[in-house]
Amino acid sequence: MKRFYLFGFITLMIFDTMAQVSFKFAAIHAQPLMLDTAWLIRVFGHPWIYGAFVGYTGAFFTWMTLLKYAPVGPAFAASHLELLSVTLLSVWLFDETLTLSKIVGGLLILAGVVCLARGENLSGASVDNGQV
Numbered sequence: 001m002k003r004f005y006l007f008g009f010i011t012l013m014i015f016d017t018m019a020q021v022s023f024k025f026a027a028i029h030a031q032p033l034m035l036d037t038a039w040l041i042r043v044f045g046h047p048w049i050y051g052a053f054v055g056y057t058g059a060f061f062t063w064m065t066l067l068k069y070a071p072v073g074p075a076f077a078a079s080h081l082e083l084l085s086v087t088l089l090s091v092w093l094f095d096e097t098l099t100l101s102k103i104v105g106g107l108l109i110l111a112g113v114v115c116l117a118r119g120e121n122l123s124g125a126s127v128d129n130g131q132v
Contacts, residue, residue, distance in 0.1 A: 017055070030043045080113075
């Protein structure tokens with residue numbers, strides 16, 4: 001069951017990252033922001049927006065599947081791992097700055113995921129014990 005969680009959370013991170021990076025590329029290519037027909041044509045005429053839709057759709061179905069089986073605490077924490085991948089890809093793809101606060105924040109996210117995961121039984125035992 002641990003492989004299922006590992007594969008699931010990596011898949012979720014990939015889909016979430018794909019969505020965020022695709023939205024950024026779509027926004028860059030749709031400049032300038034002018035809420036008119038020409039802007040909508042620029043947005044939907046560029047393939048990056050469809051990458052964002054695919055990313056969010058994949059993330060939704062992956063998340064729903066994970067929630068069915070994974071304990072909520074670690075699942076919620078691990079669902080935020082895309083913040084790390086998006087930050088690192090943004091440094092590489094968009095020349096954004098990797099600051100000390102981003103590094104510390106990323107380490108705190110990792111620490112939180114580890115703490116929550118260690119506190120839960122992720123061996124595949126049923127979470128439902130008959131109590132409400």
